[in-house]
Amino acid sequence: MKGKPLVSIVSAGLSKFGKIEGLYARELFAEAAKEAYERCPNLNPKKDIQALFVGHMGESYEHQGHTGATAADWAGLLHIPAIRTEGACASSGAALRAGIYAVLSGLCDVVMVGGVEKMTHRTTPEVTEFLAMASDYPFEQWHGITFPGLFALMATAHMHKYGTTEKQMAMVAVKNHYHGSLNPKAHMQKEVTLETALSSRVIAWPLKLYDCSLITDGASCLILTKPELAKKYTDTPVHIVGSGQASDTIGMYEREEFTSLKAAKLAAKKAYEMANVKPEDIDVAEVHDCFTIAEIIAYEDLGFCKPGEGGHLAEKGETKLGGRIPINTSGGLKAKGHPVGATGTAQAYEIYLQLTEQAEKRQVKDAEIGLTHNVGGSGATAAVHIYRRE
Amino acid sequence: MGEQIPFTIEQFYKHMLQGKFIGGKCKKCGKIHLPPRPLCDKCFLNEFEWVELPKNGKLLTYTIIHVAPPQFQGMAPYAVGIVQLENGVKIPGMIKGIALEQIKIGMPLTIDFGTCAATQPWPQWPRYSFKPA
Numbered sequence: 410m411k412g413k414p415l416v417s418i419v420s421a422g423l424s425k426f427g428k429i430e431g432l433y434a435r436e437l438f439a440e441a442a443k444e445a446y447e448r449c450p451n452l453n454p455k456k457d458i459q460a461l462f463v464g465h466m467g468e469s470y471e472h473q474g475h476t477g478a479t480a481a482d483w484a485g486l487l488h489i490p491a492i493r494t495e496g497a498c499a500s501s502g503a504a505l506r507a508g509i510y511a512v513l514s515g516l517c518d519v520v521m522v523g524g525v526e527k528m529t530h531r532t533t534p535e536v537t538e539f540l541a542m543a544s545d546y547p548f549e550q551w552h553g554i555t556f557p558g559l560f561a562l563m564a565t566a567h568m569h570k571y572g573t574t575e576k577q578m579a580m581v582a583v584k585n586h587y588h589g590s591l592n593p594k595a596h597m598q599k600e601v602t603l604e605t606a607l608s609s610r611v612i613a614w615p616l617k618l619y620d621c622s623l624i625t626d627g628a629s630c631l632i633l634t635k636p637e638l639a640k641k642y643t644d645t646p647v648h649i650v651g652s653g654q655a656s657d658t659i660g661m662y663e664r665e666e667f668t669s670l671k672a673a674k675l676a677a678k679k680a681y682e683m684a685n686v687k688p689e690d691i692d693v694a695e696v697h698d699c700f701t702i703a704e705i706i707a708y709e710d711l712g713f714c715k716p717g718e719g720g721h722l723a724e725k726g727e728t729k730l731g732g733r734i735p736i737n738t739s740g741g742l743k744a745k746g747h748p749v750g751a752t753g754t755a756q757a758y759e760i761y762l763q764l765t766e767q768a769e770k771r772q773v774k775d776a777e778i779g780l781t782h783n784v785g786g787s788g789a790t791a792a793v794h795i796y797r798r799e
Numbered sequence: 800m801g802e803q804i805p806f807t808i809e810q811f812y813k814h815m816l817q818g819k820f821i822g823g824k825c826k827k828c829g830k831i832h833l834p835p836r837p838l839c840d841k842c843f844l845n846e847f848e849w850v851e852l853p854k855n856g857k858l859l860t861y862t863i864i865h866v867a868p869p870q871f872q873g874m875a876p877y878a879v880g881i882v883q884l885e886n887g888v889k890i891p892g893m894i895k896g897i898a899l900e901q902i903k904i905g906m907p908l909t910i911d912f913g914t915c916a917a918t919q920p921w922p923q924w925p926r927y928s929f930k931p932a
Binding site: 427533534537538541547548549550551553554555557558561562563564565566569610611612613614615616660661662663667 | 834
């Protein structure tokens with residue numbers, strides 16, 4: 410028996426990801442909630458859902474804070490307790506973790522967890538500035554280090570230490586764009602060539618445009634319940650069997666090494682132990698590819714390969730659909746898009762589809778065990794979850 | 800320097816404006832904090848002494864920023880990196896005074912203190928940088 414279920418996912422919803430003109434965060438969240446309700450006719454949302462945890466990174470985008478109550482209202486869930494969780498790009502990975510706390514504590518039988526971000530109505534310099542708030546202000550932002558810049562510092566270190574190449578990083582983008590072309594909800598549904606990716610303009614050397622994830626609008630949600638209640642709502646629940654979350658220094662410069670994320674490794678270790686599974690047991694994973702180098706480091710931090718071999722894994726196609734371990738079948742943050750607050754539970758949504766055989770053209774055959782890896786900032790927050798189908 | 804001066808980020812930059820490059824050393828475990836902190840994260844003690852930091856170090860990693868926030872865009876492309884000082888303490892910053900293509904991991908660098916107008920709104924922090932040693 411691999412891992413006792415902590416909680417069970419009985420439904421999930423995802424808004425269309427992309428440049429969604431005219432819809433604000435709360436309206437996007439309503440779209441995700443509607444899908445989750447429709448997928449689960451046995452659920453009576455007003456009667457059954459007892460709390461909402463919603464990830465949202467920035468109030469700057471819409472001049473709007475207080476996202477917990479706002480999302481609850483637009484999802485038709487007043488007057489349940491509702492709070493926002495914030496952990497930069499891991500805000501909804503943290504919401505998922507908070508929902509697990511609520512259900513496991515016994516205080517709630519059914520909760521909604523989710524996340525949302527509305528970004529594309531602002532200019533790129535504005536978004537760059539808002540995203541940078543997830544990094545250290547006095548020593549990183551103040552000295553002109555951008556968010557792509559932080560991951561570029563990791564990329565340079567990784568190239569120097571292990572010989573990782575710009576081509577290997579570009580291969581991650583090519584793969585994720587291919588996966589995105591199979592996902593009707595992805596922001597970018599077109600393939601790119603290696604040449605296009607490699608010749609795109611430099612953002613923060615060695616990272617180029619195609620090494621960076623997208624500025625996207627979107628929302629996602631899951632309905633969680635106690636494992637013993639799951640069958641009341643669906644015949645095909647997906648169980649969460651491992652959950653790990655960890656923190657690290659806000660300033661990347663203070664860390665021992667720049668070629669891996671300690672918080673992600675610690676979160677993964679906890680999740681694997683709890684789930685009683687090993688990296689080789691994972692059939693499908695969604696990892697936090699905010700930049701291509703982040704996906705390569707994720708392979709290593711999650712134990713899918715040894716440190717330094719992540720680039721080769723990408724180059725050999727082992728993480729592509731049909732490969733040894735398909736990663737980011739949704740298209741990832743690179744092609745599906747990265748509405749930062751929505752990303753953590755959007756990753757869980759993809760794993761939910763995979764483990765319930767609903768991923769259509771991008772279905773991984775016989776997928777039984779899945780994993781999500783959600784990172785905030787340059788790695789000061791990380792959440793890893795492991796899932797098993799019924 | 801008296802004990803009454805708080806061990807804070809604000810104080811680190813105030814010192815730098817006075818031409819001093821200093822961190823806070825925990826009196827119990829000896830860890831040197833940059834920036835100085837009011838609570839040692841290793842031993843929870845709040846007793847520190849100021850220690851001068853070495854001005855020289857070596858470059859651990861770097862990047863060339865091409866797309867910058869509005870206030871830095873005029874300088875782009877520019878280099879930033881993480882420098883390990885001779886006592887092991889790490890600090891990020893811009894790298895100036897060298898052609899971008901000549902920057903190499905491991906190269907020796909030295910800190911240049913910046914300036915800051917007293918009239919500038921918060922934060923009144925200088926922008927130090929690194930140059931070849």
